[in-house]
Amino acid sequence: MSKKVIDLDNVVVKFAGDSGDGIQLSGMQLTNTTAQMGEEVATFPDYPAEIRAPQGTIGGVSGFQLHFGKNIHTPGDKCDVLVALNPAAIMANIKMIKRGGTIIADIDTFTDKNFEKAGFKDDTLEIIKQDYKLIEAPISSMTQETLKDSGLETKVIMKSKNMFALGIVYNLFGFPTKYSEAYFEDKFKNKPDLIKANIKVLKGGFNYAAAIQAMPSFRIASQTDLEGKYRNISGNVATAWGLLAASEKTGLELFLGSYPITPASDILIEIANRKDLGAKSFQAEDEIGGIVSAIGASFAGNLAATSTSGPGLALKSEALGLAVITELPLVVVNVQRGGPSTGLPTKTEQSDLFQALTGRNGESPIPVLAASTPTNCFTMAYEAARIALEHMTPVLLLSDSYLANGTEPWLIPAMKNMPNIQTKFVDANKEKYLPYERDKNLVRSWAIPGMKNFEHRIGGLEKMDITGNVSYIAANHEKMTELREAKVEKIADFIPELKIEGYIDSDTLIVGWGSTYGHITCTVNEMKEEGVELAHAHFNYINPLPKNTADIFKKYKNIIVCELNRGQFAGYLRMKLPDFKYKQINKIQGLPFTVAELKAQIKNHLDIK
């Protein structure tokens, strides 16, 4: 399926609320700020026909839509972000929000009465939450709280709640509040208390969005060239569903041990909501607790997983080593964000690759996979579970903030078509269980508490080959180290080969991995239109690499590795396949590549003027 990337620098925002809510003012302010920031902008105010339509009804909804970014010629068709100050404002605009778009709603207006006026049914809110990213912000009450000491009347205070909403939007897109501040200082020259009040509320909204680490959802439009039934899905939800699907396929209960962290929390939230499918979520007291509880659940025979982001993965590394040496199946999802340390919690980056590959003590190899689009998160999470269970190993799946919050149309799969997963449970009729006896793929078998006659002990100390008893024998340690490595290498026989997209016969191969897929694909397509033909190899499997990687690299004179870090995958390729020369395109701004950037840098590498 070919993908077209919509960069977030081209956005449609709509404010909507009761006609007395100051919707037009918020819209004008955002217009003014975006224009001052040098963006192109087009606007479309839409007032209710009736001047005094009943409050809270669809008929009374006032709106203001604006479209900002590059090459803007229209106010936009459907919006990426809807700011709705009451349920009626959601209902009036629901058909005009892009699937998977973001709705910022004043949750203080979510009353039965307002739902009724807006025509919500029992499951309306639930459906909205599934199809859109709903940011439930207590806009009215926080406005009230912000101005409780202002001496202003409640009625006056509530008039400024539109500024709270505007503050949220400014934060969402990284716009400053200063242009609006200047506006108030000018407008209310003679009413200093109103200047103060409006600015305070505006900043209140801005800071609230920062505090909850609010993020807009990136949208990725797929050209849906395959016939079938579609739905919209975000990367994080797709990841959760991939794990759930593997659980259903194998009949193993899913256990997710996790600790909330941006931008991975939505995986935990989705699993916590899937009690209907019997999933067990365990919100641990910390990141270590998340992974260790999952290892415990794996020991007991569940399909166990833990989800986190970079700093959390750092905390999990010792336990990940325990899963390596005990050779227990475990899926670790790392939704990468900007680092090091707390770094850029809401921004995207691919800079945890080295951490994923080597961030543990000792020789500690694990399979590393990477998802390349929001819907591919489903496929790769399922693959991570398949490899973990079939090869008795922890598997690390890399996603990132861009994928996690990105949504795209998804051709709905059917469970009967999902690949089978062969679990490695020991044959119950076996006379004796030797925990570290291996099959031809070097995989040990799995005996879990409750299985009669197979009682055994595992742990973090080095194991004797075959018996699994504690062993400090020098030669055994070397042998076990080699076995663990060979076991992971062997997985290359059970993953798809690398495919070449774009123009196979080019002498230049663009290499990417993970979430850069859409932008690279777009770049390759656009450059072909300009007469530059490029081949594109995209990696979903990083350790082990697909078996045919070297054979493919051999065919190209130029190999350009594009990634959102300082060159980690390029460095890894230099170590694994040192016979090739790798050029690099790197970006480390917490943002995805843009097609324009990629085109310019590729041309630069190829000396194309």
Add this chain to the structure above:
Amino acid sequence: METNKYTPKDFKSPQEVRWCPGCGDFMVLASVQRAMSELGHNKEDYAVISGIGCSSRFPYYMNTYGFHGIHGRAALLASGTKIANPKLSVWQITGDGDALAIGGNHFIHEIRRNVDLNVLLFNNQIYGLTKGQYSPTSTKGQKSVTSPFGTIEIPFNPGQLTIGAGGRFFARTIDVNIKESVEIFKQSDGFRGTAIIEILQNCVIFNNGAHSAITDKETREDNQLWVEHGKPMIFGKERNKGIVLDGFKLKVAEIGKNGITEDDILVHDMHEDDTTIHNALVKMQLPEFPVAFGVIRAINDDTYDSLIVEQINEVKKTAKIKNMDDLFNSGSTWVV
């Protein structure tokens, strides 16, 4: 449940036990093997799970399912195991360093969650495996390789910590008291919830005699109070001393003196939800008081592992989504 005819020997693993000769851990191992043989679970339904430290080698010596984890994290390995399969009888083996230093956070949270676990906390007031550094339960002033001039830290009292974290079950025993330990282990296994059992354990190499003031033959009857639910808290060689309430505090009184009769002695109620007396009992220290042993606190409450199953069953009853295909097709969809 079928009746099992196990003997303690059935729970001995073929691995050679490698603790220092004279280590208190041997006694605890014997007590656990005896308790398990008498409990009636199938052998394959036991999981013995540890962290790091001398005592954490324990699982290797048990012929049950066992998991030797990483330092401080046994609570979570055990919790994950039990939540994944609530039918198991899960025994967590930990020490004063493992549970109260590196694993302190997990310790209080496992207690708060009340996962149905038996937690054997070996307290020898020293780090043995790393050769003699002081621990969070070392007495203030204790000299060790890392406190050559004596510690300046105030030790944790595991009982107070347990009760402070909302603990529903706390018991205390001594490594050498096999008979009492077996009974306590059996009680803790029958108890639904996180059962913390502090075992005063002697490290012969690095902290020999740490508990001797309590355990010495000559004085032990005067220095140990073994509480029993529903019975007065009487102790002493002559069985003539008891615990009485003096305002909000406990006091040792002598029966027959100052008009004190057996009726004045506090009767132990391990099911009392109010923590005042239980907390006072676990705090009792020599020389003013005897040290309390036995099951001090046992409050029945919901367990995490049963609640999660109940919640799943409850949600499933009215759920519209019954399987993945339902989920895939839920919400808004469209056809191309």
